Amino acid sequence: MTDAGRVVEQYILSTERIPGFYVDKYVIMPNHVHLILRLEGGPPRASAPTVSDAVGALKRLVNRKLGMNIWQRSFHEHVIRGERDYREIWEYMDENPAKWAEDRYYAQ
Numbered sequence: 001m002t003d004a005g006r007v008v009e010q011y012i013l014s015t016e017r018i019p020g021f022y023v024d025k026y027v028i029m030p031n032h033v034h035l036i037l038r039l040e041g042g043p044p045r046a047s048a049p050t051v052s053d054a055v056g057a058l059k060r061l062v063n064r065k066l067g068m069n070i071w072q073r074s075f076h077e078h079v080i081r082g083e084r085d086y087r088e089i090w091e092y093m094d095e096n097p098a099k100w101a102e103d104r105y106y107a108q
Helices: 003-017 051-066 083-102
Strands: 021-028 033-039
Touching: 003 021, 003 033, 003 051, 021 083, 033 051, 033 083
Parallel strands: none
Antiparallel strands: 021 033
């Protein structure tokens, strides 16, 4: 893993300091990150942090630590709906690193 990847991992693991957010799984790829974030704690409140808040904080903290912006502007979000969906996403994340050489952005 690169130095930048280690910084990303450090801040992913610190996400759990946000009440109600838990990282079930993460995979750090050379040009993107996969996360399964679980939100718990009852119905959302107006003042409760959102997924966008958590991802935005992660990006800001990593950029500040690295001294440069490494992120694209937005992110792709998918609400996991049920056990089957959860398992499929988990498996995709497990298999994604082995497929890196097939990625159009792959570079040695």
